[in-house]
Amino acid sequence: MDRRELADFLRSRRERITPADVGLPAGPRRRTPGLRREEAARLAFISTEYWTRLEQARAPRPSREVLAGLARALRLSDAERDHLHHLAGAPPGPSRGPSREVRQSLADLLDRLPMAAAFVLSAAYEVIAWNALAAALMEDFSALPRRDRNLVRRTFLGPHPEGRRLYGLSDADEFARHAAQQLRAAAARYPDDPEVAALVAELLAGSEEFAELWASHDVSDEPRLCKTLHHPLVGPVTVDCDVLDVADRDQRVVIYTAVPGSSSEEALRLLSVVGTQRMDVPG
CATH class of the missing domain: 3.30.450.180 (Beta-Lactamase)
Structure with a gap:
C-alpha cells in the first residue's frame, strides 16, 4: 500500500468534484475547491475522521468495501478505480457478475x-x-x-x-x-x-x-x-x-x-x- 500516493490521489479527485456534481449546495463560505472532506466521507459511507486519516497517509489499508465507496463518491472512471485499488495494495480482481453501473x-x-x-x-x-x-x-x-x-x-x-x-x-x-x-x-x-x-x-x-x-x-x-x-x-x-x-x-x-x-x-x-x-x- 502506497499511503502517500493514495492520499494525494484521493485529495486530487475530491478537489475536482463540485458540490453541484453530487447535488449539494455550494454555499457562500466555501473556501476550498471541490468537496469538503466531510461531504466526500458522507458520500462514501465512511467517517470524516477516517477520510482525513486517508488523506494524511495515516490510515490502515482500506477494505474492498471502503474502496468501492471511495470510487463511488469520487465518481472514478474504470481506469481510476483500478488505479485506486493498486495504490491501496488490493489489485482489482476479475468482475464476478455483469455490471449494472451505467456511465x-x-x-x-x-x-x-x-x-x-x-x-x-x-x-x-x-x-x-x-x-x-x-x-x-x-x-x-x-x-x-x-x-x-x-x-x-x-x-x-x-x-x-x-x-x-x-x-x-x-x-x-x-x-x-x-x-x-x-x-x-x-x-x-x-x-x-x-x-x-x-x-x-x-x-x-x-x-x-x-x-x-x-x-x-x-x-x-x-x-x-x-x-x-x-x-x-x-x-x-x-x-x-x-x-x-x-x-x-x-x-x-x-x-x-x-x-x-x-x-x-x-x-x-x-x-x-x-x-x-x-x-x-x-x-
Whole structure:
C-alpha cells in the first residue's frame, strides 16, 4: 500500500468534484475547491475522521468495501478505480457478475435522444437505464421491481398469457432465440455470479422452450434490425433497431428510431407527448 500516493490521489479527485456534481449546495463560505472532506466521507459511507486519516497517509489499508465507496463518491472512471485499488495494495480482481453501473455520459446520451426510444441492457438482459420515450413505447420500467426488468425473464416467464410476445414484438420468436443465446454467452463469462446462475435455473425450470434453446448450445445470432411493436394506444410502431456495444461495461445501448415522415414517427411523436399515462382506460 502506497499511503502517500493514495492520499494525494484521493485529495486530487475530491478537489475536482463540485458540490453541484453530487447535488449539494455550494454555499457562500466555501473556501476550498471541490468537496469538503466531510461531504466526500458522507458520500462514501465512511467517517470524516477516517477520510482525513486517508488523506494524511495515516490510515490502515482500506477494505474492498471502503474502496468501492471511495470510487463511488469520487465518481472514478474504470481506469481510476483500478488505479485506486493498486495504490491501496488490493489489485482489482476479475468482475464476478455483469455490471449494472451505467456511465453518466450514457445516461445523458439517452436523454439527448428525444425522438428515439433508447435503453441500456446489462449482459444478463436487464434493463438498467432508459429514456422517457422507451418507457412510453415499451413499459414504465421505474414502476417495476428490478427482477421484472429482465427481458429474458419476461420473454419466457411473462406475467400475461401471451407474455412471450414481449411488448407486442413482431419478431418475438427470433428475439427469444437471440436472448437465450446471449444469456448462454453471459453465463460463460460470469460463471461465479449467483444472479446469472439463478436466472438460468429459473428459466430452465419454468420454460420448456428456453430449455430447448439452452440445450442447443448456440451462442451467436444476429438480431433483426427492424422491428414492429404493437402499442395499446398508438397501434403498430415499426422501428429500426441499432445496438451499440459498451465493451468496458459489457453492456448494450439499444436505440429504436422510426423512418422520418412515416406513421411510426408520428406515433413516437405522440408517445413523447403522452408519456406513460394510460389513455385507454377510464380515469
